[in-house]
Amino acid sequence: MHMAKKLSMIFACVTMTLICFTIGEARIASGEAGVASLAEEVRDLGCIVYGARSNELDWDLFLMRPDGSARRNLTRTSDFNEGMPRFSPDGTRILYRRLPRGEPFDNNRHGMQGELVVCRADGSDVQVLGRSGDYTWASWGPRGERLACLSAVGVYFVDMVERKELTHLKRQGFFQQLIWSPDGQWLCGVANSFGTGWSVARMEVATGRVNAVSTVDCCTPDWFPDSRRILFSRRPDQWTQLWQADAEGRQLSLVYAQDGRHVYGGCASPDGRYALFTGNQSEDGDAERSGSPMALIRLADTPMIVGVSAAMRQKYPGANHGPILVLPDGWEPHWTAHDVAGETP
Numbered sequence: 001m002h003m004a005k006k007l008s009m010i011f012a013c014v015t016m017t018l019i020c021f022t023i024g025e026a027r028i029a030s031g032e033a034g035v036a037s038l039a040e041e042v043r044d045l046g047c048i049v050y051g052a053r054s055n056e057l058d059w060d061l062f063l064m065r066p067d068g069s070a071r072r073n074l075t076r077t078s079d080f081n082e083g084m085p086r087f088s089p090d091g092t093r094i095l096y097r098r099l100p101r102g103e104p105f106d107n108n109r110h111g112m113q114g115e116l117v118v119c120r121a122d123g124s125d126v127q128v129l130g131r132s133g134d135y136t137w138a139s140w141g142p143r144g145e146r147l148a149c150l151s152a153v154g155v156y157f158v159d160m161v162e163r164k165e166l167t168h169l170k171r172q173g174f175f176q177q178l179i180w181s182p183d184g185q186w187l188c189g190v191a192n193s194f195g196t197g198w199s200v201a202r203m204e205v206a207t208g209r210v211n212a213v214s215t216v217d218c219c220t221p222d223w224f225p226d227s228r229r230i231l232f233s234r235r236p237d238q239w240t241q242l243w244q245a246d247a248e249g250r251q252l253s254l255v256y257a258q259d260g261r262h263v264y265g266g267c268a269s270p271d272g273r274y275a276l277f278t279g280n281q282s283e284d285g286d287a288e289r290s291g292s293p294m295a296l297i298r299l300a301d302t303p304m305i306v307g308v309s310a311a312m313r314q315k316y317p318g319a320n321h322g323p324i325l326v327l328p329d330g331w332e333p334h335w336t337a338h339d340v341a342g343e344t345p
Contacts, residue, residue: 034323042066042296042325046270046337047121049074049094050330051083051105052291058101061085061094061123063340066269066276066296068327070341074123082117084110084332088144089182091338092121095140095147105331111137111150111176121340129163137176142184148205150178150189155203169208174201177220183227186247190219200232202247213249224268231255231266231275237311242266242277244299254303254319257312268299270337275299278331291331295324 045066054060054073059081064071075082077098083105085096099105099114106113116135119126129135135158137150146166147158155178156168173193180187184205191201191210200218203210213221217235224231227247234243234252240262242255255275256263263279280292297304305312305319313319 035325038296038298038323038325039067041298042269042274043069044339045274046091046335047340048276048327048333048335049085049087049121050291050294050333051085051096052328052330054078059083059105061096062328062330063121063123064328065341066274066335067325071328074119081105081114086140086334087121087336087338088140089142090144091336091340093144094119094121094123095138108176110332111178121336121338129160137178137189139178139180139187141180142182148178148180148187150174150176155187155208169203169205172201172203172208172210173199174203174210179222180205181223181227182225186223186227188213188221188223188230188247190221200230200234200245202230202249211249213245213247214243214252218243220264220266222267225270225272231268233262233264233266235262240264240279242275254316255299256297256302256304256306257309257319258306259309259312260307265332267333267335269335273299275302276327276333276335278333291329294327294330294333296327297322297324 043065047063048066049063051059052062056078058078061074061082063074079101080098081101082096082098085094087094095118097114098117115132116129116138135149138147145160149156154168154171157166159166173191174189176190178187178189187203191199194212194215196215198217198219199215200213200221201210202213213230214234219233221230221232229244229246231244233240239259241257242263243252244255245252261279263277265278267276276296278292278294301320303316303319
């Protein structure tokens with residue numbers, strides 16, 4: 001395929017008026033050939049689900065391949081806003097929250113809002129799991145049979161079939177964004193019990209023991225597939241950056257930084273080789289606007305700094321510029337190795 005035609009296909013789904021990260025910036029940073037090569041690498045590595053504005057301006061769930069192709073609307077529910085999708089560990093189901101259309105998502109309360117819903121990965125067989133406000137900050141267990149949830153009372157575990165509480169742990173300062181590790185032994189989340197209101201922390205499921213992973217204005221943590229590392233947002237300066245660390249918090253390293261862009265929603269690929277994230281100019285602006293441009297990078301190319309970002313470049317003189325695959329606007333994306341792009345409900 002001719003290079004120009006290939007690039008046209010790659011960027012067909014990308015909004016050309018992105019507020020804070022344009023296709024032009026990606027091409028300048030990494031070169032068109034580098035972006036095309038990255039897109040080719042990831043195209044068949046499963047699927048990505050995310051929330052985004054529909055043509056009717058409500059929030060729906062969308063599915064696409066990691067290169068942005070085969071994009072389609074999964075929900076098409078004009079009476080509801082849907083968001084926060086998470087694939088089950090085997091990639092066959094999606095857990096998400098839905099609200100009445102008139103209720104907007106709140107970037108700091110979204111895991112507590114609306115109803116918890118589960119459907120098949122193709123969008124069919126929709127089941128509401130409880131009343132509005134039930135199963136807050138719900139996260140899949142390692143086999144998809146249980147949920148870990150977080151409330152003001154504590155962490156509790158729920159049987160998906162019986163829909164009843166099994167065990168519980170003390171909250172230990174955790175207050176949002178709870179995610180169960182792939183190996184089932186740990187939880188990560190955002191806590192206010194380590195000397196700051198916004199720490200990323202880890203909790204052992206068996207004992208409730210906790211440790212800080214990073215304590216500098218951190219949020220949106222997610223696990224790498226090895227359950228030993230965590231990808232999260234960190235704001236040491238004016239702009240929020242993407243970082244990774246071992247789960248004991250001893251080895252922190254920069255993944256991505258860009259002056260003029262707050263980076264959130266980091267998600268590792270199922271094979272742990274790539275990172276997917278969102279972020280925009282406005283703090284907490286993803287849900288309030290229409291999501292923000294999603295981007296995909298190789299972790300082998302990190303640390304990566306885009307734009308002038310003079311202070312960061314001085315601190316990390318060997319940082320890369322790209323390549324960066326720019327994807328459509330979205331919010332809270334999640335990636336599975338299960339290929340459901342060709343499935344229809």
